[in-house]
Amino acid sequence: MMHAPCQHWPESDSTGDHVMTLNVPLNSLPGIHRRDFLSASTIAVLGGAVASSSNLRAALPDENIGHATLRVGDLTAVIGDNSADDEHRAGYNGVWSLQHSAATRSVFVPAVAGLxxxxxxxxxxxxxxxxxxxxRNAAMNFRKLDDHSAELHQPPTPTFHVESWTQFQLVAPHYLDMTFRCKAHQPVxxxxxxxxxxxxxxxxxxxxSMYFQGGLDGQKDLWTQFCTQWHNDQSTVRHRDDAFEMTFPSDGRDALFKSLSRFRFDLPFFYGNFDDxxxxxxxxxxxxxxxxHSPSGGGGNAALQTTNPAWDFQFLVQNPEIMKEYSFRVRTVLRPRCSRAEMLGEFMKWKETM
Known part of the structure; x- marks a missing residue:
C-alpha cells in the first residue's frame, strides 16, 4: 500500500515551565538527615533563598521523579511526565517506551511517546x-505506585481548568492498562x-493501518482497514451510534479531531501490526x-525512508458538569501476531472482568 506524504506536519515543539534546582550536596548542610531533608517543605539555603523540597529532591542524582521503568511478563515500559530526558523530548507524557521481550525496539517513536x-x-x-x-505544556506530576504501576497527575490546566489523573499498570503476560479520570474546575x-x-x-x-470492526453505512461488523492518505483528512472514526457534532469557529485551524471519516466502528477496539x-x-x-489516524503524525524515519503514523483516540463528554468526575479505562495488548478470532477473545475476556 502506498502512503502519500503528509501535507501538514503537527506542531512538535512544546514549551514548559522550567524549575531552577540547587545542586547542594547533603553533607554541606550540617545537622540535616537525608530523610528529614527530603521531607521538609521548605529549607533556607544560601542566605535565605528558599527552595521547595521537591525541587531539592530533583537535584539529587539518585532521585528520579519524572519517569520510571516497569517490567512485568513480556513487557518493559517507561512511564513519564512532560519532562525531557536524554533523547526523549519535553512535552510527551504517557508511555515513553513499550517493548516486548521478543522485539528489538519500542513500538513508539523513541523521542516521543504513546498514549x-x-x-x-x-x-x-x-x-x-x-x-x-x-x-503537553501544563505542569504534570509523576508518581511511581509500585513495581508495576505509576500515575500522572495534572493539576487544573491554565486555560481549560481540567484536572486529570492517569494510572498505568502492567499486567502479565502482555497487557498495559490505562485508567483515566478528570474533572473540570471552571465552566469554559x-x-x-x-x-x-x-x-x-x-x-x-x-x-x-489501524484495523477495527465496522464499515460504511449499511456495513456492520466488517474487519475494516483504515489508513488515511493525508494528515487532517478524514481522520476520525465515530461509533455507529455517535451522532454528536463538535462545533468549531469557521476560520479555525485544521485538526485531526475536526476531520471525520465515513467509516464507523461497531466494537470499541482497534489493532495495528508492528513488526512480528x-x-x-x-x-x-x-x-x-x-x-x-494520521499517516505521518510522528514525523519521519530517515533510516527506513518512511513516516511514523499516529494511532490515536479521543474521549468525548457532552455537557460536562463542573467538579463532576469522568473516567474510562483502556487495555492495550502487545503480543506476537495472532488471528482476529484471538483478538476478539482478548476483548471479550477483558469485558467479562468488568
Whole structure:
C-alpha cells in the first residue's frame, strides 16, 4: 500500500515551565538527615533563598521523579511526565517506551511517546500552539505506585481548568492498562462538550493501518482497514451510534479531531501490526470514544525512508458538569501476531472482568 506524504506536519515543539534546582550536596548542610531533608517543605539555603523540597529532591542524582521503568511478563515500559530526558523530548507524557521481550525496539517513536495526552478540546482556543497542546505544556506530576504501576497527575490546566489523573499498570503476560479520570474546575464549555485526545506515535511500521470492526453505512461488523492518505483528512472514526457534532469557529485551524471519516466502528477496539507483533487497544465503552489516524503524525524515519503514523483516540463528554468526575479505562495488548478470532477473545475476556 502506498502512503502519500503528509501535507501538514503537527506542531512538535512544546514549551514548559522550567524549575531552577540547587545542586547542594547533603553533607554541606550540617545537622540535616537525608530523610528529614527530603521531607521538609521548605529549607533556607544560601542566605535565605528558599527552595521547595521537591525541587531539592530533583537535584539529587539518585532521585528520579519524572519517569520510571516497569517490567512485568513480556513487557518493559517507561512511564513519564512532560519532562525531557536524554533523547526523549519535553512535552510527551504517557508511555515513553513499550517493548516486548521478543522485539528489538519500542513500538513508539523513541523521542516521543504513546498514549500521550496532548489536547483538551472545547471548540475554542485552537490557534495558539501552546494552548492547542495544553496537556503537553501544563505542569504534570509523576508518581511511581509500585513495581508495576505509576500515575500522572495534572493539576487544573491554565486555560481549560481540567484536572486529570492517569494510572498505568502492567499486567502479565502482555497487557498495559490505562485508567483515566478528570474533572473540570471552571465552566469554559460554551459549545457544550469537552474532548480529550491521546496520540500514539508508532515507530515506522511497514503497515501504517489501524484495523477495527465496522464499515460504511449499511456495513456492520466488517474487519475494516483504515489508513488515511493525508494528515487532517478524514481522520476520525465515530461509533455507529455517535451522532454528536463538535462545533468549531469557521476560520479555525485544521485538526485531526475536526476531520471525520465515513467509516464507523461497531466494537470499541482497534489493532495495528508492528513488526512480528500486534498492538491491540481496547476500551471499556463505545460511548464517547472516537478513533483517529494520521499517516505521518510522528514525523519521519530517515533510516527506513518512511513516516511514523499516529494511532490515536479521543474521549468525548457532552455537557460536562463542573467538579463532576469522568473516567474510562483502556487495555492495550502487545503480543506476537495472532488471528482476529484471538483478538476478539482478548476483548471479550477483558469485558467479562468488568
Amino acid at each position: 500521550n495526552l496532548e489536547h483538551i478540546v472545547t471548540g475554542e482556543q485552537l490557534d495558539d500552539g501552546k494552548i492547542f497542546f495544553e496537556p 464549555f460554551s459549545r457544550g462538550y469537552l474532548a480529550l485526545f491521546w496520540a500514539s506515535y508508532i515507530n515506522a511500521p511497514a503497515d501504517k 507483533l500486534i498492538w491491540l487497544v481496547m476500551f471499556d465503552r463505545a460511548e464517547g470514544i472516537r478513533l483517529t
